[in-house]
Amino acid sequence: MNYLSCADAAKAMGITVRRIQQMCKSGEIPGVFKEGRSWLIPENSVLLEEGEKKKPLPIGVSDFKVATTNYYYVDKTLLIRDFLDTKPLVSLFTRPRRFGKTLNMDMFRAFFEKTQENTSIYFRDKKIWQCGNNYTRHQGQYPVIFLTFKDVKCRTWEDTFQKIGRLISLEFIRHRELETSLVLSSYEKEQYHRLASENANEVDYQMGLQLLSMLLHKHYSKECIIIIDEYDTPIQQGHSCNFYSEIVNFMRNFFSGGLKDNPHLAFGFLTGILRVAKESIFSGMNNLKINSILDESYSEYFGFTKEEVKDMLCYYGKKDKFQEICEWYDGYRFGNTEIFNPWSVINYISDNCFPKAFWQSTGNNEIIGEIIATATPEITEGLYKLLCGEKITTYVDTSVIYPEVQNNPYSIYSFLLVAGYLKVSAVYPQNDGNFMCDVAIPNKEIAFVYEKEILNRTNQNGVSVSISQAVFSGNAQKLQDLLEDFMLRSISSMDGANEGFYHGMMLGLCAVLGNRYRIRSNREAGLGRFDIQLSPLVSGIPGFLFEFKHTKDERVNLAVLADSALQQINEKKYDTGLRNAGVNSIIKIGIAFRGKNAAVKRG
Template identity: 80%
Template sequence: MGFSVRRIQQMCKNGELPGAIKEGRKWLIPDETIHMNHFAKNKSLPIGVSDFKLATTGYYYVDKTLMIRDFLDKKPMVSLFTRPRRFGKTLNMDMLRVFFEKTNEDTSVYFKDKQIWQCGDYYTKHQGQYPVIFLTFKDVKSMTWEETFQKIRRLISLEFIRHNELETSSVLTAYEKEQYHLLAGDSGDEVDCQMGLQLLSLLLHKHYGRECIIIIDEYDTPIQQGHTCNFYPEIVNFMRNFFSGGLKDNPHLAFGFLTGILRVAKESIFSGMNNLKTYSILDDGYSSYFGFTEKEVKDMLRYYGKDDKYNELSEWYDGYRFGNTEIFNPWSVINYISDNCFPKAFWQSTGSNEIIGEIIQAATPEITKDLYKLLCGEKIAAYIDTGVIYPEVQNNPYSIYSFLLVAGYLKVANIYPQSDGNFMCDVAIPNKEITFVYEKEVLNRTNQNSLAISISQAIFSKDTQKLQALLEDFMVKSISSIDGANEGFYHGMMLGLCAILGNRYKIRSNRESGLGRFDIQLMPLTKGMPGFIFEFKHTKDEHTDLSALADSALQQIEAKKYDTELRDNGVNSIISIGIAFRGKSAVVRRG
């Protein structure tokens, strides 16, 4: 029926399964009840559910418990998993907590119908055997360091309170209990809180006679907030000492798990931690456990009777690659099915995109051009450093691609490992959903949205006079006198302004066709619509006739037969447009 044993027992007790009767300690369920469609397929989708017990007993759960097997096969002292937001990090960390944590409840019932329980005694003997410290920083998003510290102190306090067995422990000294009450009472100062992990692990180790497991979820959320809100040094200093006490050379630590978007190694947050093993989106380890695999998505669609929606769902939410595994965005897949399979950009509303604005503002003309190439469906080559940190977005413009990749805005098409441990990669936008995020963020951040619509209308209506006027008006208002230093700048600008046509045209840039390489081509997605070829010219010479230069661009289109690809694809109506630029002036000619 697709339910856990615990859920079936609850349904029997509640009378949800007609004809079920109790015989001794067992329930007997009629065959006809088992095969009733509305009972076999009435699980809710776990939208926003990150509690493992709840997810596995009351909702459709995609079994990721073999992650436990993979960990126990290697058992690194501290594991860091870096993945984009909303890819199941918190749920997986809570799964680890429920599996390993020693409690009064028999938590094995949550795993006996899962894949991990079929792996044998070597794995199941670890179930329920460890004291566990669990903290999630996913909601620590305050505007000042003072408020951030208060939230972190409160989270530490609540975790101490969760372990209230320490209050009555017979093996702790009076001083140790006093230290416990200090942090449980939300009274510690910064130094006390920095020692929080070390203190709590010591107390739990002493009480239970066994080393602790420490789980820190979304550790870098307050670090990103610190970068955005100008308290970066304070939060980095706090986290460095906090993690050092709990995870570095801690005799009370059995294992540690951390999740985040970035591996903030360059700030020495994990300084000297030679016991840390990082699993980024480029690594094969654990590649199938964050996000949904193709099989998991097909099984889910089959369960809800939506098999015919697989291609559409793939087009919108597939495309990620973690290690060698093809991955779907789990948040968007669940919301898509829940929303009666109506596709839209669910993921863009789940977090802050301020960093995109910062990227656009810091981008050089060359990078802006490449960002628009991505928007038009092209791949670009980029050096990827998985240890990128937030300030580098400002200081090193080329770190943009590293950040966008690890944050989920790009996918890896090809990987070329480098000797320094980083990678050269061909990157691209993964799917339609992220294309919409780009359109919204890139165009809005550069204040080009309404103008882009007007320009696209002028292009589509073949109105060269209007197009020329709009371009000159845009340049007067938006670019500096030094921006237009070369043709590449204007090429990138036009690529961005054409991007809004992406739902009607396949936009290609600098591609071979005929006897050369055109600047921009608009290949219609609908039969019967016209195609467009753009060629750009640029001059700094005040005496050069821009009209003659624009005419030469048209002549180049014809002489080089740039329309060859369009004609080979059955496009009969082809509009050639030549544009000559100088500073903030432009002349547009149509062939």
């Protein structure tokens, strides 16, 4: 027998040395032994046969058995171990879309469900099987109810109810062993047939979880596991399509029957984007353990960790792309774990490592448009600051609900965070169980989504290009004409209430310069705080300083006011930071606003 070092084995398997060492320690590679401080690994345990093809990437694959058998699979089975260590009666995992929720829930089903198939074969080479009998004894021992609502995206309540009813009926049909059960009464079988044949009414479907768990418990003499994946997808549709109260009322009764005080329940699992607690969907469920993106528990199991991404790049011979993949798809933080967007990482490698905004096309970004439509000037300015790479400190409520996006503008950042559009840079826990957080855009991919959605929604994209060209050329009169034309066509006479509105508007209009400039807002410099600074990212181009003034007084001469803004830049020495950074050519621009009029002065 020939033996390999960890370095040779890592090269042969296309993964990191550290990962090989972990596999040796956990017993994942058969026949290994330690000689001194080094592991020796049987050659035939790791080497690929000559010419053997790499496994394909699991794009869109959410079936655990298929993913682990036919595709490259990132082992998340220790999620099972961590759950069994605590065994909460009902667990809710909230994560952004396309972060592996459905695949993990199908993994739970494959592990726990009692079937005629020996499903242990899908786990014997996984990390969970190295954890011992205290965990593996649960494998294949429970009846399981599994429902996923990820595709319930109908435009009306009637269609939504019909689709949910059909999904419930299909789950009854999947348990056709109840038809011939020797322990169920004829009445119980009649109840089963009514739900399986889609002859049920709304009350029947609301009691579907309770009924099916009772029948399965009686048939198997074992309490049931209930798994509901993407439970809040129909709720988001209800919010967007004006049947919110109907879907919330249905879900409240549906979950109450199956998950609250149900003697037939062993464990329950739910996944979603939002917690949706305030609508009392989970009213009285003090057995619910919520695992949000800010909690440390289970933080590494949804999305890819840095080591998992490195292993994947090594396997596919793309180690040199790690920096680029970090810039585009890293940046999320769940608990204390740095996380990459798994959907985008997989698509990036599959697409020959050409970076794109893959995540953008996987869901509906209408919520950003809704946010922009209802945002206060302060919130609009904050959104543009995020787009320019700045951080915002905000209160985060992890139980934010969809209607609050319209009714409470300060819930906007909470929603964007839990939905995957923001990352947490720092956390400051509060006594009420929520948090103050520093939030920012996580990576280039999400910056692209923001830029596209915000500029397009506000009809600024083409105008921004023209205005940015006027800024870059330092043409004050052209900039003034373009600004007045833009305001005449785009803003309400009520919008220009304060300087903050114009500040946010200008941040947005400057955003298209983000590939050439670092855009900063309201920062200390010299003897005060400038309004906007454009600091060059490349040498040979000028820097810019903007100062804004606003008045409602018709007697005030805007040109004189713009001159005073320009004078303030000089008197307060706002150019100190740029000059210290080696920027010698600095264009100073003072702008005065009143309603839909502007005056621009260049210094």
